[in-house]
Amino acid sequence: MVTTSRAERVSAAFVRITDTLVADYDVLGLLHALVEVSVDLLDAAAAGLLLADPHGELQVLASTSERSQLVEILQLRAGAGPCVECYQTGKSVAVEDIHSLNGKWPEFQTAALSQGFRSVHAVPMRVRGKTIGAMGLFGEHPGALTQEDYAIGQALADVATIGILQERTLRESALVNEQLQRALNSRVLIEQAKGVIAHTAGVNMEEAFRRLRDFSRANQKTLHDTALHVINRTLSL
Missing domain, CATH: 1.10.10.10 (Winged helix-like DNA-binding domain superfamily/Winged helix DNA-binding domain)
Structure with a gap:
């Protein structure tokens, strides 16, 4: 059995993301690749991704499970939660133990716990101060991401964001x-x-x-x- 190192897996993840950035690429394909490689690399149970539409309204566009999609949808309906806050502030949000939210984001807390999640870490999709969405990494156990994991998750999100913004620019240029x-x-x-x-x-x-x-x-x-x-x-x- 051949084993691969963490560095090799990280490298392969970036190759997979960048391989989707071909001519006429599908944005949804890129986003699904992002959540899938993030779950694999960062030891998360599931991931979900919120992206802002042209009017600035967040939408659920990718997830690795029905559980994470449901939690993201309920965040949007409530207008509050770690991923919503992450998008609004452009900064990562960590909830190491969902049980200990102490009344903050009650709708999110109820939904997340009901789906078996015990922690969540939200990573902004941003480039040069422009935030277009947020990715939520859900864990089935309490705990924090390491600084290395955060850096990898942010780097993956940044690469995907660059691709999306480039696609939007090309589309807008074509319209002009x-x-x-x-x-x-x-x-x-x-x-x-x-x-x-x-x-x-x-x-x-x-x-x-x-x-x-x-x-x-x-x-x-x-x-x-x-x-x-x-x-x-x-x-x-």
């Missing part, structure tokens, strides 16, 4: 390019429509544009659509 191209295409249509109006109405180009613009505003239509109707001769100005 699409909008710019549409604007350029619309400009061509508008110039053509101005020419049609100027020719058929016997007015100059400035007057033609004024008619085009005024009709669009009065009828709550875009200049693009109005120009298209003029060119297709379904609208006469």
